[in-house]
Amino acid sequence: EAQVTQNPRYLITVTGKKLTVTCSQNMNHEYMSWYRQDPGLGLRQIYYSMNVEVTDKGDVPEGYKVSRKEKRNFPLILESPSPNQTSLYFCASSLSGAVDTQYFGPGTRLTVL
Amino acid sequence: QKEVEQDPGPLSVPEGAIVSLNCTYSNSAFQYFMWYRQYSRKGPELLMYTYSSGNKEDGRFTAQVDKSSKYISLFIRDSQPSDSATYLCAMSYRDDKIIFGKGTRLHILP
Numbered sequence: 001e002a003q004v005t006q007n008p009r010y011l012i013t014v015t016g017k018k019l020t021v022t023c024s025q026n027m028n029h030e031y032m033s034w035y036r037q038d039p040g041l042g043l044r045q046i047y048y049s050m051n052v053e054v055t056d057k058g059d060v061p062e063g064y065k066v067s068r069k070e071k072r073n074f075p076l077i078l079e080s081p082s083p084n085q086t087s088l089y090f091c092a093s094s095l096s097g098a099v100d101t102q103y104f105g106p107g108t109r110l111t112v113l
Numbered sequence: 114q115k116e117v118e119q120d121p122g123p124l125s126v127p128e129g130a131i132v133s134l135n136c137t138y139s140n141s142a143f144q145y146f147m148w149y150r151q152y153s154r155k156g157p158e159l160l161m162y163t164y165s166s167g168n169k170e171d172g173r174f175t176a177q178v179d180k181s182s183k184y185i186s187l188f189i190r191d192s193q194p195s196d197s198a199t200y201l202c203a204m205s206y207r208d209d210k211i212i213f214g215k216g217t218r219l220h221i222l223p
Contacts, residue, residue, distance in 0.1 A: 004156075033211075040121075042215035043157065043201060050209055058210060090156050097208030099145040104156025 002027045004105035006091050012111045013081060021076045021108050023091030031094045032074040033058070033102070034066065036087040043090070048098065049074055081112040116140050119202055119214030127222050132189040136202035136214045139183065146178050147203040148187045151216065157201055161187065192221045 004025045013019055025032065033048035035058075045058030049068040063085055065077040074093075078085060089108045094100035119136045126132055134148075144165055149157035161176040163169045163185075169176045175188040185204075189196055202214040 031209075035213075040215070042119075043213040045211060045213075048209055056209065059212070092156070098211040099147070099162070099205050099208050101159045101162075102157075104158065107154075107156055 002103070004091055004093055004103050006089075006105040006108050008108060009106065010109050012113065014113050015082055016080050019078050019081060019110075021078075021089060021091075021110070023074045023076065023105060024072050025074075025093040025103070026072065027093060027095075027103065028071065029093035029095055029103075030071070031097050031100065031102075032068065033092050033098065034064070034074070034076045035090045035092065036060065036085075037090060037107075038087050046076070046089075050097065081110075083112050086110060086112045117202065117204055117212050117214045120217055121215050123218040123220055125220040125222055126192060128192060128194060130192050130221075132187075132192050132196070132219060132221075134187040134189075134200050134202075134217050134219070136185050136204075137183055138185075138204055140204075140206065141180070141183065142206035143204040145205040145208075146176070146185050147205075147211075148174075148176055149201040149203060149213075151199045151201060153198075160200075194221045194223050197221045 034046040047066040049055045091105040092102040094102045146163045148161040151157040166180045173190045177186040199216040201216040205211045
C-alpha cells in the first residue's frame with residue numbers, strides 16, 4: 001500500500017531532551033516536507049526537500065533540523081525541544097514538488113513539558 | 114497583512130446546499146492554487162488544483178481563481194454530511210515552498 005508513515009504517533013517529552021520523528025514513504029517520491037499544525041495558526045511548512053541531500057527552510061524552521069540521506073526517509077530532529085514546539089506534526093511527500101499532489105502521513109502529536 | 118487569509122468558521126449549512134469557501138491573498142506572484150480537505154484526526158488530502166486564473170470543475174467541486182482580486186473560491190454543490198471537514202486553501206509561486214490558509218471548518222447538517 002502506498003503510504004507515508006510517521007513514528008511515533010504520540011510523544012510526551014521534557015524541555016531539552018533531543019528527539020527525532022521519523023518519516024518514510026514508499027512511493028519513490030522526490031519531494032518531502034514537514035509541517036506543523038496549531039490551532040489558530042493553521043498548517044505551516046517547517047522544512048522541505050526536493051531530492052536526496054537537498055533540503056531547505058520553510059516558514060518556521062527555527063528549532064528544527066532535517067536530513068535527507070535516502071530518498072524514502074526524511075526525519076525531523078528537535079535538538080532541544082521547548083514547550084512552544086508542542087504541536088501536531090505532519091510529514092508529506094509528492095512526486096516532484098510542493099504543487100504536485102502531496103500525500104500526508106497520519107501525524108505526530110508532540111507535547112513538550 | 115498575512116499572505117493568505119481564510120475565515121476559520123465554523124460554517125454550518127443544511128445538506129444539499131451549495132457551499133462557498135474562500136481565501137484571499139496578498140502575494141501577486143502566487144501562480145499555483147490548491148484546496149486540501151482534512152477530516153478530523155487525519156492528514157490533509159488534495160482536493161483541487163488550479164494553475165493561474167480560471168475555473169476548474171471536478172464532480173460536485175468547482176475551484177475558481179481570480180488573480181485580479183487575489184481571491185480564490187471552492188464551491189461544493191449538493192453538499193453531503195460526508196463533506197464535513199476542514200478545508201485548507203494553499204498557494205505557491207514556485208514548486209518548493211507552499212503557504213496554507215488556516216482552514217475553514219465546515220459542518221453539513223443532515
